[in-house]
């Protein structure tokens with residue numbers, strides 16, 4: 499079981515012949531950077547999620563930066579989000595000279611607590627934008643968030659890095675706010691290695707992003723070299739960024755997009771399997787079984803009072819059994835940068851802290867075989883049962 503080849507990685511991309519052929523097509527075409535593949539990917543993506551505009555970029559981090567910039571966020575502004583996320587969510591706020599206002603998470607969803615959001619907006623008039631994260635693929639409380647957006651007339655930018663391709667009441671996550679940003683990083687629900695997509699229905703936001711993602715030039719690189727009116731002329735209208743998605747990546751993305759729905763159904767099967775196998779275990783809290791989850795991550799929580807070992811030791815034993823796991827997330831408020839910059843203490847966001855100390859993520863990706871799923875579940879069960887602490891009544 500412990501031989502290297504038997505190791506079950508925590509995450510693996512699902513790539514096939516189609517992606518290989520697509521990349522070869524681009525390599526042989528003579529056009530490697532942003533061009534007709536990126537244009538086609540954008541059109542296909544926009545059609546898929548039902549957005550007016552889709553803008554391909556080289557990461558979701560770039561996409562979040564551009565979306566906030568286009569929403570008018572600048573120095574001195576505040577953007578409200580949760581500390582229970584990857585650092586990209588908050589670092590882009592700092593890129594713009596603005597500050598994150600962290601609010602704690604709901605203990606059952608690990609997403610921003612709408613009551614805490616409501617309080618933050620009432621107390622802090624400098625908050626100019628709401629940045630919810632659909633953590634692990636679980637939708638943030640969008641009904642409440644959109645009500646508060648209306649009440650305070652501020653934009654909502656969705657960090658939908660984990661959320662493709664889940665739809666909620668017929669609308670895709672990422673299309674519910676003013677703009678949404680998906681990630682195609684190597685471990686995400688569809689991948690281009692590195693990459694991202696911004697979607698919006700707003701003409702001004704889309705126009706601003708189109709200019710700012712390529713040096714602040716008001717013409718697309720593809721037009722400059724290949725359109726009938728091609729010329730060496732271009733105009734720089736802003737000090738923009740270099741965030742465009744090259745065609746090699748876009749070609750991969752077009753193939754991954756076709757597989758998005760099948761990937762989601764396989765992820766759902768794996769989540770259902772874990773639910774069935776691990777559901778009765780007294781030492782574990784599982785995510786609620788749900789169709790309403792993109793299942794980028796399968797996050798479980800150890801009940802410390804029911805286990806004689808802590809989470810870190812638990813994960814060491816998982817590794818010894820040949821199973822890769824991870825921890826999502828180390829909350830940002832305990833990271834050295836945010837502690838130093840804003841003077842946060844660990845107990846400032848007790849839910850985020852507690853969840854972090856007890857969670858771990860199990861492998862969940864389309865290529866995981868039945869046999870591998872059963873090995874994962876058996877390992878969790880065996881480790882938990884051999885370190886079970888029976889406490890008090892009912893145990």
Ligand SMILES: Cc1ncc(COP(=O)(O)O)c(C=O)c1O
Nearest residue numbers: 557558559584586659681682683
């Ligand atoms: C919640 C969240 N937002 C944003 C990002 C940034 O994505 P990317 O790596 O595509 O820049 C990530 C990456 O893991 C993420 O987890």
